[in-house]
Amino acid sequence: MTRSRLAPWISASRWPTAPIRLVARLGSGHTPSRSKPEYWENCTVPWITLADVWQLRDGRTTVITDTKEKVSPLGLANSAAVKHPAGTVILSRTASVGFSAIMGQDMATSQDFATWTCGPKLEPRYLLHALRGMTPDLERVATGSTHKTIYMPDIEQLRVPLPPLEEQRRIADFLDAETARIDKLVALRDRQIRLAQEGRASSLNHTFKRETHSATRLKHLLATRPRYGVLVPQFVEGDGVRFIRVNDLLDLSGRANSLRRIPHTLSSQYARTITRPGDVLLSVVGTMGRSAIVPPELEGANIARAVASLRPATDVSAELVAAWLTTPDFIRQAVIATSSDTAQPTLGMEDLANFRLSWPSSPSAQRDLLHEVRAIQRHGNRLVRAFQAQSRLLAERRQALITAAVTGQFDVTTASGRNVTEGVTA
Numbered sequence: 001m002t003r004s005r006l007a008p009w010i011s012a013s014r015w016p017t018a019p020i021r022l023v024a025r026l027g028s029g030h031t032p033s034r035s036k037p038e039y040w041e042n043c044t045v046p047w048i049t050l051a052d053v054w055q056l057r058d059g060r061t062t063v064i065t066d067t068k069e070k071v072s073p074l075g076l077a078n079s080a081a082v083k084h085p086a087g088t089v090i091l092s093r094t095a096s097v098g099f100s101a102i103m104g105q106d107m108a109t110s111q112d113f114a115t116w117t118c119g120p121k122l123e124p125r126y127l128l129h130a131l132r133g134m135t136p137d138l139e140r141v142a143t144g145s146t147h148k149t150i151y152m153p154d155i156e157q158l159r160v161p162l163p164p165l166e167e168q169r170r171i172a173d174f175l176d177a178e179t180a181r182i183d184k185l186v187a188l189r190d191r192q193i194r195l196a197q198e199g200r201a202s203s204l205n206h207t208f209k210r211e212t213h214s215a216t217r218l219k220h221l222l223a224t225r226p227r228y229g230v231l232v233p234q235f236v237e238g239d240g241v242r243f244i245r246v247n248d249l250l251d252l253s254g255r256a257n258s259l260r261r262i263p264h265t266l267s268s269q270y271a272r273t274i275t276r277p278g279d280v281l282l283s284v285v286g287t288m289g290r291s292a293i294v295p296p297e298l299e300g301a302n303i304a305r306a307v308a309s310l311r312p313a314t315d316v317s318a319e320l321v322a323a324w325l326t327t328p329d330f331i332r333q334a335v336i337a338t339s340s341d342t343a344q345p346t347l348g349m350e351d352l353a354n355f356r357l358s359w360p361s362s363p364s365a366q367r368d369l370l371h372e373v374r375a376i377q378r379h380g381n382r383l384v385r386a387f388q389a390q391s392r393l394l395a396e397r398r399q400a401l402i403t404a405a406v407t408g409q410f411d412v413t414t415a416s417g418r419n420v421t422e423g424v425t426a
Helices: 008-012 051-057 071-077 123-132 137-142 163-210 246-251 266-270 318-324 328-337 349-353 365-406 418-423
Strands: 017-018 024-027 043-047 068-073 090-091 102-105 113-118 159-161 214-217 240-245 280-283 289-291 307-310 356-359
Touching: 008 159, 043 318, 090 123, 102 123, 113 123, 123 137, 123 159, 123 163, 163 240, 163 318, 163 328, 163 356, 163 365, 240 266, 246 280, 246 289, 289 318, 318 365, 328 349
Parallel strands: none
Antiparallel strands: 017 159, 024 113, 043 068, 090 102, 090 113, 214 356, 280 289, 280 307
């Protein structure tokens, strides 16, 4: 990794830059052997793993104090894991790359994190902001086809602008205050997005449940029973069958060239879920109600176990089926059907086939309903896109504020970050 590849904006720093490892002790973590039960008894040491990254994804958490798992002193003593002191800065470097925080107490980490224990020339909060300024660059240079990784030799090359310690503290104070203010606006936008999505779903629900519609079950609208896909996928490079997972349903159009692939022989074992244009795909494990219609370019693909394939009958609109799957009426039935699950909610195909809904009783009524559904979706989507655009703008301006502050492009003692939110009102 060269300095030009990673965080090129650092070259504009008014202060000298230095490798972080020269002003902070670089470390990492490890996982004690799971085959030694005694290493996992009397666990008292907080242990940061990728299961804790959820706390850091929005960039608003500065200090991490709670962890999903703990390790024992015996496990630490018999592995490469170490207990780092409170104030150590962490950075996730595998799978979920670029998430950072400060340890709120003495803690250990898995091998998925790099750690820096700051020396007398580096303020931990300033380093945290600098690392967060590098997040897009870290994501860009991460390598790996399955799980993206920043390898330790590259971590060793990371540099940071190094103003005097008191200036670092002033910058950290400024960024703490100004990013918190931006984060409040982002949280407001997130809430508005949720409300717009809920309003869209509620309007669709009301439109479907008309007195003129007939009560039916989902299976009566389908050409075949719902099916779920490949239980244990095996991925291949190059020639293979395109494979659709739950996250792919968020934006299925235009994904033909970016989907993972599975062997043709494996796909043929699940021939009943090989896709056709117009099939409706639905997430049925964990997240419920995420749906998409298979576009023509994804004919012949296959689906994951967490995705169900619904093939509408010839006289049934796939758009209407997909729209109904986003309504509170569908979600309510899905919650009831999975309420006894002790682990991850999983919707059974027989339960799904017997879901009840109201449906137009004639082709002309179906066309009228489709017209109304499209109007509701257009209006709701416009609102969601507008709020999402403002969220992206706030994120970009937050990032620009951090990079400008840590490189000394303005004097934080006299500056205000308020101009970064011009045009974005509460």
